[in-house]
Amino acid sequence: MSPVHRSSAQPPRPHPRPPERGPTVTDTARPTSRDVARAAGVSQATVSLVLGDKWRGRVSERTADTVRTAARDLGYRPNLAARNLRLGRTRTALLVVPTLTNEYFARVYTGAARVADDHGFGVVLYPSPEGVGPARDPFGSARAALDGVIASSMAADALAAIGDGGLPLVMLDADPAEPGPAATVNLAIADGMHQITRHVLGLGHHPGGIAHLAADIDTWTFRERAHSLAGTLGTTPPTERSPLTYQDARRATERLLARPGPPPTALICDDDVLAVGACKALRSHGLRVPDDVSVTGYDDSALATAVEPELTTVALPADAVGAQGMTALLDTLADRPATGTELPVRLVVRGSTAPPRHP
Numbered sequence: 027m028s029p030v031h032r033s034s035a036q037p038p039r040p041h042p043r044p045p046e047r048g049p050t051v052t053d054t055a056r057p058t059s060r061d062v063a064r065a066a067g068v069s070q071a072t073v074s075l076v077l078g079d080k081w082r083g084r085v086s087e088r089t090a091d092t093v094r095t096a097a098r099d100l101g102y103r104p105n106l107a108a109r110n111l112r113l114g115r116t117r118t119a120l121l122v123v124p125t126l127t128n129e130y131f132a133r134v135y136t137g138a139a140r141v142a143d144d145h146g147f148g149v150v151l152y153p154s155p156e157g158v159g160p161a162r163d164p165f166g167s168a169r170a171a172l173d174g175v176i177a178s179s180m181a182a183d184a185l186a187a188i189g190d191g192g193l194p195l196v197m198l199d200a201d202p203a204e205p206g207p208a209a210t211v212n213l214a215i216a217d218g219m220h221q222i223t224r225h226v227l228g229l230g231h232h233p234g235g236i237a238h239l240a241a242d243i244d245t246w247t248f249r250e251r252a253h254s255l256a257g258t259l260g261t262t263p264p265t266e267r268s269p270l271t272y273q274d275a276r277r278a279t280e281r282l283l284a285r286p287g288p289p290p291t292a293l294i295c296d297d298d299v300l301a302v303g304a305c306k307a308l309r310s311h312g313l314r315v316p317d318d319v320s321v322t323g324y325d326d327s328a329l330a331t332a333v334e335p336e337l338t339t340v341a342l343p344a345d346a347v348g349a350q351g352m353t354a355l356l357d358t359l360a361d362r363p364a365t366g367t368e369l370p371v372r373l374v375v376r377g378s379t380a381p382p383r384h385p
Contacts, residue, residue, distance in 0.1 A: 057100040066096040073097075079145050079360060094144050117147045119355055121348075122177035126153045128270070128299075129327045130344045131178065134198065137348030138176060145356055147173075173359055176351040179245045194358040196351050201246040202366050209354035209364035211347055215247050218340040218371040219254035219294075222322050225338070225373060226292045230381045231320065233259040237282055237290035239275060239300050242267040251296050251324070264290065268300055275303025276310075283311055290319060291382040298323035298330050301337050301378070316380035326374050335377030342371055 059077075063070045068089060075081040076093040085093075096102075121138055123131040131153075139149045150172075175193050179200035197207040199215070226236060238255055241248045256262045264285065268278035275295070283289050293308075295301040301323035305315050315321050315335060323330055326341035350367050357364040 057102040059102070061100055062093065062097045062102050065100060066093045068093060077146060079356065082362075098144075116171060116173055118150060118172055119147055119352065120150050120152055120172050120175045121351075122152050122175060124153065124178060124180040126151070129329075130325055130342065133344035134178070134348035134351075137345035137350075138352040139348070140345075141349045141352040141356070147352075147356070149352070174355045176348075176355055179247060180243060194355060196354045196358070196364070198347055198351050199245070199247040208358040210366045211350045211354060212366070212368045213247075213342055213347065214368055214371050215250040216254035218324065218342070218373070219251045220258050221371075221373040222294060222324070222338070222340055223255055223258040225375065226294065226320060226322065226379060227258075229292075229320065229379060231292045232382075233261055233263070235291035235382065236263050237293050238263045238265040239278060239282070239293055239295040239304055240265050240267045241296040241300065242269050242274075248296055255294060263294075268303070270297055270299050272299060272303040272306065275300040276307040279304040279307035280311075283307065283313075289313060291384075292320040292322070292379070294322050296324055298325045298327045298337060298339055301339070302329055302333055305333060305378070316378050317383065320379040320382070322379060330374070330376070338376045338379040339374050340371050341374050343369055 059070050059073045062077075063073045066073065066089075072081075072085055072089065073093055075085055076090045077097060081090045119138070119142060121135055123134065125131060135149065135151050142149045172193055174195070176196045176198065178198045195207045197204075197210045199212055200207070200210050202210045202212065204210075223236075227233070236259060238252070240252060252265075264282065266278040266282045268274045278300075279293070282293075289311075293301075293304050295304055301321050304321055308315055308319050308321070313319050321337070323337040323339035324342075326339045330337040330339045346369055350369065354364040354367070
């Protein structure tokens, strides 16, 4: 029997449908949790535990660091929209600061954002419009937009608009005895002022010749500086208060110099900005720093080395403050104990201090 051949008269085959759109180059290049697991040499389950912040007690610290590093190097980002729907969270924290013009708070934000990013969180930075004082709610409904708040004590009044929302709160540079916050992250402020005062006394300055240029802000961090200075000196020094601007500091220093009697041999300032304003005022009165008057700052900002002579000051690890604040908030959100922290500070001696001419 001869084979059957298809006739050319048969109807043509239907034209094939165009293929479904496959992944684009961008989609294909986007790293997955499998890629992270392969790069870190762990299972996908381990990646899920670490990036979901559920690894403690199940995965070693070293392995968790390896996974986070692999995810960061690959540019991996989990599907936060799906996760947030599951958890009922926005994975967003609010950082409330008094101002964006102060270098210290920029570094606090940097530290907080770094830790937040490692855990798939975002940080919204909100400065009080007036620098220090009440502020409007930064969101129409903060409770719906946020998981928690980190706030500087210098902007504590700015929390009034959202404070009734029951949001977890971590305070920075605040009185640890105050009730309310889940945790408090502080610098060793009193110790810093003690270090700088002992340095000035060690140069030979008499307690009676030391004056204080104080920040005109009634918060715990500046009260601590004043108490520590007076305690180390054994007496309350002549004091002028100033807002945190060069111009105000200059005017406050001029008021100090206008007091009866000889000028101070040393001027201890609550902040580097105040110290720079003080140096300007001293020079305008024909007084040299440090030959006639030693001047100290506090913060070790970029200003400290931008002036001549460079400032003796106290270095504050602002990025570590932000990082610890974010860590404490994450612990609170995960129902882990969030304990208070005090970070050490360090005296930095430069050219603005010297022995007095006439001890």
